Amino acid sequence: MRTAAALLAAFAASACTTIDTSAPAADGQISVDTLKTVTEQLSSDAFEGRAPTTPGEEKTVNLIAERFRTAGLQPGNRGSWFQDVPLVETTATPTALRIRGGQSPLDFQWRTDMVANSYQVQPSISLDNSDIVFVGYGINAPERGWNDYAGVDVRGKTVIILVNDPDYQAEGTEGPFNGRAMTYYGRWTYKYEEAARQGAAAAFIVHETEPASYGWNVVRSSWTGAQYNMDDPDNHMDQSKAIGWLTRDAAVRLFNDSGLDLDQLSQAAKQKGFRPVPLKSKASIGLTNTIKRQASKNVIGILPGSTRPNEYVIYTAHWDHLGVCDADATGDNICNGALDNATGTAGLIALAEAHVRAGRADRSIIFLAVTAEESGLLGSRYYGENPIYPLAQTVGGINMDGLNIFGNTRDFVVIGKGKSEIEDYLKRATDDLGLELKNEPTPEAGYYYRSDHFSLARFGVPMLYAEGGEDLVNGGLQAGRAATQDYRANRYHQPSDEYDPRWDWSGAVRDLQVYYRIGRELAEGTAWPNWYEGDEFRAIRDRSRAGQ
Incomplete structure (x- = not known):
């Protein structure tokens, strides 16, 4: 999970930013209240760090399913909100x-x-x-x-x-x-x-x-x-x-x-x-x-397409975290995973709300909250191996593993740049919003292979992983890079990754509007973006689309 590391900044600088939620439906009306409320709930101690197959999971998946329902989605698995993922x-x-x-x-x-x-x-x-x-x-x-x-x-x-x-x-x-x-x-x-x-x-x-x-x-x-x-x-x-x-x-x-x-x-x-x-x-x-053997659950909702419902665009985010972990100096032993990835799950729900408000697109849009990412991408892997909707008919998608909760950036970063034609959609969206599109600053970390988009990419589905960058509007590159080191050292996969009411959600709203624009263009269009020529997943996609 890289996003938070790149975007942390001083609390004091983050407390007073005004969030523009006046964007028209075409730009994605992102509910800040949804982002705050869902993130705070999922990362509270009552959810016990959201480890799979625990009481914390039951609370988590039921909350997501209920938020999908109230957003206006339909159950995504033959009348059910859930896909069982058998785990040991x-x-x-x-x-x-x-x-x-x-x-x-x-x-x-x-x-x-x-x-x-x-x-x-x-x-x-x-x-x-x-x-x-x-x-x-x-x-x-x-x-x-x-x-x-x-x-x-x-x-x-x-x-x-x-x-x-x-x-x-x-x-x-x-x-x-x-x-x-x-x-x-x-x-x-x-x-x-x-x-x-x-x-x-x-x-x-x-x-x-x-x-x-x-x-x-x-x-x-x-x-x-x-x-x-x-x-x-x-x-x-x-x-x-x-x-x-x-x-x-x-x-x-x-x-x-x-x-x-x-x-x-x-x-x-x-x-x-x-x-x-x-x-x-x-x-x-x-x-x-x-x-212990027990099924965990992916949560899936769908906004059916109006004219081509058997073609699909997908958004993904993982709901799980580490549960009870090593206690810190204060005795806190719950790894709450507020940024990683309660924020991404909240973003998934906010995007569902935005797309429902805009009305049905031509293609269907899937919203998939997956389990056991922290255990090796297991929930998304299970969906890739047992897709509810055919992967050959899945146009492409976007994965969210953490949102920008400390203010706007001037740039947007592509993880694993140069992989698929969905990056062309990203370029149009960031140009519209006046953002500079950059390569990831730490390609040696291999982030493209470390979150749930990879589980679908390896089956050929073009998946984008991109996020707000390091050039903070308040503080610039120096603040963004310092924040990277601070998060890695002091919060990532530790009990201190907790919700803070002083977070500034303006960057998250802007980033979600980027994801909205891409998903909406894919869902309203007729194109089938592929991996760029020479990419490792290109041949898999070609065989999949050819029915082989």
Whole structure:
């Protein structure tokens, strides 16, 4: 979730901004009262941090469904507001990660030195004396001539992996993995997926703040407590036994214990032709899991089209957050997720209201609030795999993962710029509103692959992720960039992400008017925007539209 980080500014500067809600219906009449009320409700302690399958979920999905109903939408799933998403919840208690066979015994402690979980659904998991292999960035990309697993069999072994892509420190976007712009190969989800395909018994990623784009505190809060995955009849037994993260300090000690230098090997791993490096030591860890199976819910409403109701435009936002998490210094242990993503959910409802006020468009418009984004985009993934409305007939859409709640900006940022023709619609909307359209300032963070639009994009649906930028009207770029650092360090995935009545909603209203214009133009038009030529999702879309 990037938006809030880019838009936080001083509270004092945000308290007195006047919000223009006089825009005509064609521009989207966005209700500030809806934004405030829904965000405050969803992020209150009464909703317990909105973790899936908890009492907080029941309150959340019922509130969204009721707001969809009163907005004037119709239930989106054959008369129901809900789509069941079968999940399995596991809460792991790991032992220390024991390292033996090197120069001296090492024991890495849970939370302090490492975090560990498992995709496998078993009450007890044991990994004993597993050989350790450093596999660089853990990438196997034949189309790029790159294989970090070349020449080694890691079946039954523990692999140590670097986060991000090999060329994430490049100045521009040229390089074997798009330079500074992260590819999916840089995401932690991919790295665990590939480790499992290679047969690794365990996979640990080395955490570093710059390439991960968040601190160890975020890893700890996100990877401890209840974890969610799709409920699979085979209990995900094709996955590695243990997955997790090591702090950089723990990784340095691990490599030193085998007489190796992590920095030197990390530099070597950036070069094509890198070969895996075995360590002298072996790894052991045990996990005890409590397991619960229960369906969570996506919430879906629809505004049927007037002339082409079987063609669809979609808006998405995730309603979930982390629930109960590590307590802060005050003892607060509820991660309320006010900005991430109560604001986006409120924006989804406000957009529904605006489109209903404007009347039915030619095409149908879907409003989808998804579950379990924080657990790996599970709700949107389930919709992509089990669409209520055909994806081949879904024209395109917009995802919202946090709104601008600290004032207007002069600019608008495209996440993953250069991907789809929906960016042409965005350009028209931002031009109309006098906004400068910019590339994202941190492409190395890989935000295009980190929220729910990606789940539909990977099935070919052109999805836009764009938001207000960093050039704050009150304070400029300096204030916006300082706010980025402040949010990352002090609020993101922490109990301090709470609603504040002093928030300035003028930027959120403006951003939602951009989203409204794009969605309305798509819904009133006849065009079928595609991915730009050469994009990774273009061929998938072409096959989908051809009925293949």
